[in-house]
Amino acid sequence: xxxxxxxxxLLRPKNLEEVLGQEHLTGESGTIRKMLENxxxxxxxxxxxxxxxxxxxxxxxxxxSGRKFFKLSAVxxxxxxxxxxxxxxxxxxxxxxxxxxxxxxxxxxxxKSQQDSLLHAVEKGWIVLIxxxxxxxxxxxxxxxxxxxxxxxxxxxxxxxLEELSEISLKKFNEIHGTAFVLKxxxxxxxxxxxxxxKLISSVExxxxxxxxxxxxxxxxxDVMLVLQETMALxxxxxxxxxxxxxxxxxxMRGSDPNAAVYWLARMLVGGEDIKFIARRMLILAAEDIGLxxxxxxxxxxxxxxxxxxxxNPEARIILSETAVYLAVSPKxxxxxxxxxxxxxxxxxxxxxxxxxxLRNAPTxxxxxxxxxxxxxxxxxxQGNFADLEFLPEEIRGTSFYRPGDNATEKKIRxxxxxxxxxxx
Numbered sequence: 001x002x003x004x005x006x007x008x009x010l011l012r013p014k015n016l017e018e019v020l021g022q023e024h025l026t027g028e029s030g031t032i033r034k035m036l037e038n039x040x041x042x043x044x045x046x047x048x049x050x051x052x053x054x055x056x057x058x059x060x061x062x063x064x065s066g067r068k069f070f071k072l073s074a075v076x077x078x079x080x081x082x083x084x085x086x087x088x089x090x091x092x093x094x095x096x097x098x099x100x101x102x103x104x105x106x107x108x109x110x111x112k113s114q115q116d117s118l119l120h121a122v123e124k125g126w127i128v129l130i131x132x133x134x135x136x137x138x139x140x141x142x143x144x145x146x147x148x149x150x151x152x153x154x155x156x157x158x159x160x161x162l163e164e165l166s167e168i169s170l171k172k173f174n175e176i177h178g179t180a181f182v183l184k185x186x187x188x189x190x191x192x193x194x195x196x197x198x199k200l201i202s203s204v205e206x207x208x209x210x211x212x213x214x215x216x217x218x219x220x221x222x223d224v225m226l227v228l229q230e231t232m233a234l235x236x237x238x239x240x241x242x243x244x245x246x247x248x249x250x251x252x253m254r255g256s257d258p259n260a261a262v263y264w265l266a267r268m269l270v271g272g273e274d275i276k277f278i279a280r281r282m283l284i285l286a287a288e289d290i291g292l293x294x295x296x297x298x299x300x301x302x303x304x305x306x307x308x309x310x311x312x313n314p315e316a317r318i319i320l321s322e323t324a325v326y327l328a329v330s331p332k333x334x335x336x337x338x339x340x341x342x343x344x345x346x347x348x349x350x351x352x353x354x355x356x357x358x359l360r361n362a363p364t365x366x367x368x369x370x371x372x373x374x375x376x377x378x379x380x381x382x383q384g385n386f387a388d389l390e391f392l393p394e395e396i397r398g399t400s401f402y403r404p405g406d407n408a409t410e411k412k413i414r415x416x417x418x419x420x421x422x423x424x425x
Contacts, residue, residue: 007205008198011172013056015064020165020197021157022053031152032057036064043122043129045107045137045146048154051196054132057154058103061130068092068100070127074109079117086121099128107131108140115142122148156195163190165197169204180217181208188224203228242273246281249324253282254289258328265317265324275316279305282323293333293407300326333405343401353393386420 013019016026016033025032035041041061046054062069070085089100102118104110121127122145129149133140137151157165166186174181183189189207193200207219207227216223245267252260268278279301286301304323308316362372377387390397404410404417 006202007169007173007176008201010176011168011201013053013060016060019053019056019060021161022057022154025057025152025154032061036061039065041065041067041128043127043149045131045133045141045149045151046154047133047135047137047151049156049195050134051193051198051200052154052156053197054154055103055105058101058130058132062101062103065098065101067098067128069103070100071103071105074104074106074114077104079114082114082117086118086126089121089127099125101130102127103130103132105132106134108133108135108137112142115145119144119148157193157197157200158195159190162186162193162195162197162200165200166190166204169201170208173205173208177208177212179208179212181211182218184218184220188221188228192224192228245271246273246278249278250281250285253285253324253328254332256328256332258325261324261328262321265320269317269320275308275313275320276305278320279308279323282320282327285327288337289332289334290327290330291333291336291405292410292413293331293405294409297327297330331407331409333407333410335403335405335410339402346396346399346401350396353395356390356393358389359391384420388420388422 016030016036019026022030024030027033046057048054058071059069068089070089072081072085085102089102092100102121104118107115118127118129122129129145131137131141131149137146141149163186166183166189170181170183173179189200189203192203203224207224210227211219211223245264249261249264249268252264265278269275283298283301283305286297290297300323304319307319311319357371358373358375360367360372362368367373377389379385379387381387392399404414
C-alpha cells in the first residue's frame with residue numbers, strides 16, 4: 001500500500017455504510033439513501049462544519065447514481081470555469097442520459113453573479129448541483145438557487161464517533177507501517193479535532209509518525225499534546241459560528257452563569273474575535289437585561305469598552321472577563337427594554353397625539369393667550385419635588401409602559417412610584 005497517500009484519503013468512505021455520524025442522511029431511513037435507492041436525485045446543498053463528510057457524500061452519490069462527477073472549488077474557480085463545466089456536462093448528458101453532478105466546494109465563496117451562472121443549467125437539468133458549505137445557506141446562497149435545491153445538514157461528529165474513528169485510524173496506520181501502536185487515551189485527539197474527522201485522522205497520522213522509528217508503542221495524551229502543541233479552537237469570526245457563540249455568550253450572562261460566560265468569552269478570544277465587538281455586546285446587555293436592577297452595570301460595561309481601547313490585547317482579556325463575570329452575577333431586569341419597546345409600538349399604533357397644553361412652552365404672548373403652559377406645576381416648587389400632574393396626552397391618560405422588575409432596587413422604585421402616583425404602579 002502506498003505510504004505516501006495521506007491517511008485521511010485512504011480512510012475516505014467508499015459507500016454510505018462507512019460514513020460516520022450522519023445516520024439521519026445515510027442510515028436505513030436516511031434521506032440521501034432513499035434518494036439513491038429511488039434514483040430520484042435533485043440538486044442539493046450540504047451544510048455542515050469542516051470534516052463532516054460533505055465531499056465524501058458528494059462522491060458517493062455520484063458513484064452510486066452512475067453519474068459523471070465534475071468538481072470545482074469556489075476559492076479558485078470563476079464564471080468561465082463554471083460555464084466550461086456546464087458545456088462539458090451538456091455533452092456528457094447526450095451520451096449517458098443522466099445529468100452529471102457538478103460539485104462546488106465552499107459554494108458560499110461564490111458571489112451572486114457566479115451563483116447566478118448556475119441557475120439556467122440547474123433549471124434545464126443539464127447538471128445536478130451539489131454545493132458544500134460551512135456557512136448558513138440562507139445567508140450565503142442566492143434565493144433563486146436555494147429554492148431549486150434541497151438543503152441537508154451534516155452534524156459534527158460526537159465523542160463516540162470520534163473515538164471510533166481514532167481506533168480505525170490507529171488500526172489503518174499500524175497495518176500500513178507494520179507498527180503496533182496503542183493509544184492509552186484518545187481524549188487529546190478528540191479535543192484537538194473539534195468534531196472534524198479529517199483533522200482527527202491527520203493528527204493521529206502526525207503523532208504516530210513522530211514515534212514510528214522509536215521503541216515506544218504506547219501513546220499517552222502527553223505524547224499527543226507534545227506533538228500537537230496546543231488545541232486550536234474552532235471559530236470562524238466571519239461565519240455563522242461568530243453569531244452562534246456571541247449568542248451563547250449573551251445568553252449565559254443573561255442566565256446568570258459566570259462560568260459559561262467566561263468559557264464563551266475564551267472561545268471568542270482564542271478565535272481572534274474583535275474585542276470591541278465583544279465589549280459593545282456587553283454594553284447592550286447591561287442596558288437590556290440588567291437595566292435598573294443594577295444601573296452600575298451600564299457604567300461598568302462602558303468603562304470596559306473604554307479601557308480595552310486603551311489597553312488592547314492581550315491584557316484586554318482580563319477586563320473583558322471581569323466585566324462578563326460582573327454582568328453574569330448581577331441582578332437582572334428588562335423593564336426599561338420592555339418599556340421602550342411597548343411605547344414605540346404604542347406610538348406607531350396611536351400616531352402623533354397632541355402635546356397637552358400645560359406641557360407646552362409659551363415663548364410668545366399669542367401662545368400664552370392660547371393657554372400654552374397654563375396650569376403647569378413646577379415640581380421643585382412642591383413638597384418632595386413632586387406635583388401630581390398628567391404628562392401623557394389626554395387620549396392615553398393613565399397608560400403604563402414601565403413596570404418595575406422584581407428585584408431589590410426596583411422594589412424601592414415601585415414603592416416610591418406607588419406613593420407618589422396613588423396606586424398607578
